Amino acid sequence: MPQTIRQASTTTPDDNYSATFRSRGRVHPNHTVIYHQGDKVDGFYRVNSGVVMVFRLLEDSQRQISGFYTEGDFFGLSADEHYHDTATTVATSNIVCLTMADVRQSLELQQELFAITCGQLESAQTLITTLTKKTASEKVATFLLMLADRQKRSGEEFDIRLPMSRLDIADYLGLSIETVSRRLTALKAQGVITLPDRNTARVCQFSKLSEMAGAQ
Amino acid sequence: MPQTIRQASTTTPDDNYSATFRSRGRVHPNHTVIYHQGDKVDGFYRVNSGVVMVFRLLEDSQRQISGFYTEGDFFGLSADEHYHDTATTVATSNIVCLTMADVRQSLELQQELFAITCGQLESAQTLITTLTKKTASEKVATFLLMLADRQKRSGEEFDIRLPMSRLDIADYLGLSIETVSRRLTALKAQGVITLPDRNTARVCQFSKLSEMAGAQ
């Protein structure tokens, strides 16, 4: 099934349900909660534009960010009736909520949904590897590369948008905010990036940055 | 869909395809590779009995174990044509390979498969939280509790079987083998567990162990 599904997902860029995504999307300002940890599941979501982050809050109020979602990404899938995490916007975002009724109507969507979940599981495992096997420097470099990739930036020099705060980055990579800051400064000192403003990382030597991200 | 699916999965303990699992299962000795990273996906698997571990090998030959699977668990789902990890037995195991043909024949199985993948995604996120927010002691305690739970052990005192090596535990928790050993020794020194042999952890104070696992 996976193979078949992958085919389905790559051959459906502008179909019936794709139009639904856009027409039914709603715009949310920055820092809007889309759903809350513990809420009853009412469906799931697709980012039409903007950025959404999903995190889990622990009993001792520590926070683990499990992912950042951008245009075309789905989030809010749950195995049971209640959400185990919270989703909020990190920029003005257009988001569409899809219901189970939508899914039942489209076999295509059903299959794509399964492929997406498999893909997210694989991403989660890649993140696990990053968290356990990489140093702080490598983690930060890897994070920048992930953003560049999602933002479709390429070449030796380009700008990466960082809509999230340093604390958000820290809570994603399992680092302290100070370490994130120090590692970014180190990359700057090595001439790999510059930081024109707090929400931009200008990559000067992409190849060097890749090298610093360590083994995959 | 998630809710509906959960219902489906809880109401199918002994149905048509459930029998298929058992009749078509094959027994593999310990340390048998079920599939290899890079292999073409031919289907997915269910553990009828025994223990299977799944891991990813990095370029620099570091190893990240993404999970241990026991009776009733599914593994080997992939979003694309090739496996991104390797699966091997960690004990003599009865495993059934399911093909896409099996899935197409059963809507029930299709739905359960989706629920399972969602559940695995959630487990992965729980592991991520463990890896980033917990100390070595908490990680080891959490690992023991996870095994106890899967082995359906309960009460204040019971034995946990540890079919995997210390290195396996280390590669799962993102620790060094020495740290795993030291943390287990510390738990022993605190009277929380004893270690009758290298493949058994006898829990003496379950409540204390839970406490040591830290915030969820």
Added chain:
DNA sequence: CGTCCACTTGACTCTACTCAATATTTGTGG
């Protein structure tokens, strides 16, 4: 112009890693 907030930088500490030695268990051949 001053306040607030996010970020950066500095000094120090501590946890977990590395390297090394020792102990224990497992496996093998005589």
Added chain:
DNA sequence: CCACAAATATTGAGTAGAGTCAAGTGGACG
């Protein structure tokens, strides 16, 4: 069945990387 070798696990000593606490910097905004 024992002796030895090999593999696995434990323990020890020293180190380094990331955390904590604290102070300082720099925009954004009223």
